[in-house]
Amino acid sequence: MSGIALNHVSKFYHEGEHKVVALNDVSLHVKPGEFVAIIGPSGSGKSTFLSVAGALLQASEGDVILNDKKIAGLSPKSLSKARLDEIGFILQTSNLVPYLTVIDQLLLVKKMTGTVTHADKVFARELLTDLGLGTKLKKFPDQLSGGERQRTAIARAFINDPTIILADEPTASLDTNRAHEVVKLIAKEVKTRNKAAIMVTHDERMLTYCDKVYRMEDGCLTLQS
Numbered sequence: 246m247s248g249i250a251l252n253h254v255s256k257f258y259h260e261g262e263h264k265v266v267a268l269n270d271v272s273l274h275v276k277p278g279e280f281v282a283i284i285g286p287s288g289s290g291k292s293t294f295l296s297v298a299g300a301l302l303q304a305s306e307g308d309v310i311l312n313d314k315k316i317a318g319l320s321p322k323s324l325s326k327a328r329l330d331e332i333g334f335i336l337q338t339s340n341l342v343p344y345l346t347v348i349d350q351l352l353l354v355k356k357m358t359g360t361v362t363h364a365d366k367v368f369a370r371e372l373l374t375d376l377g378l379g380t381k382l383k384k385f386p387d388q389l390s391g392g393e394r395q396r397t398a399i400a401r402a403f404i405n406d407p408t409i410i411l412a413d414e415p416t417a418s419l420d421t422n423r424a425h426e427v428v429k430l431i432a433k434e435v436k437t438r439n440k441a442a443i444m445v446t447h448d449e450r451m452l453t454y455c456d457k458v459y460r461m462e463d464g465c466l467t468l469q470s
């Protein structure tokens with residue numbers, strides 16, 4: 246099964262005597278070329294779901310399968326390689342490195358997987374230009390607006406050409422126009438490059454760009470439309 250699949254995944258947090266069921270027997274398959282949204286109230290388990298899907302957190306029960314590979318069977322080294330090569334994360338806060346310029350934020354990711362080639366630099370410039378950051382390549386994060394920082398983080402998530410895109414409220418710090426642009430861009434990336442994407446969002450207006458909408462409630466996931 247290429248793309249990303251979760252089979253009967255549960256996640257428990259242990260708070261002293263207390264057990265929090267953050268994910269309760271969740272199953273989902275997102276195929277290449279498919280853009281899925283997850284909505285649901287605060288505390289329902291959406292971010293936990295993305296962290297488990299992206300191998301940042303281990304499932305308590307069940308399997309996460311990235312492009313036919315069960316991640317539970319991978320060594321820590323192969324796991325971080327899979328994360329770097331196959332997953333593009335877009336988080337609510339952009340988490341940029343303060344002392345790197347916009348273009349270097351992207352090239353750092355390339356450096357982590359090997360050497361930076363001329364083609365990498367061209368692709369980084371192209372991505373940033375596509376996202377309206379063509380004139381900001383040499384700026385540092387504190388010289389950018391919140392939306393520009395977020396778009397830099399999106400470009401960074403795309404630089405390794407990941408097969409899977411996981412986005413946690415990517416439009417939270419954007420105005421309406423930018424929010425539409427950013428989600429359209431994710432949708433375009435999904436369709437033209439055949440990626441599997443999951444986006445958590447509170448913004449109902451963004452659901453028109455998605456193929457399916459799931460709802461998370463108390464750790465349970467159900468298909469809404």
Ligand SMILES: Nc1ncnc2c1ncn2[C@@H]1O[C@H](COP(=O)(O)OP(=O)(O)OP(=O)(O)O)[C@@H](O)[C@H]1O
Binds near residue numbers: 265267291
């Ligand atoms: N590290 C942790 N330790 C203990 N409990 C946690 C931890 N992280 C999250 N939780 C709990 O797990 C549940 C799900 O949290 P999660 O962050 O996944 O919700 P969410 O749907 O992303 O909420 P929001 O919309 O507010 O971002 C909540 O009850 C939360 O308090």
Ligand SMILES: [Mg+2]
Binds near residue numbers: 291292293413
């Ligand atoms: Mg969250």
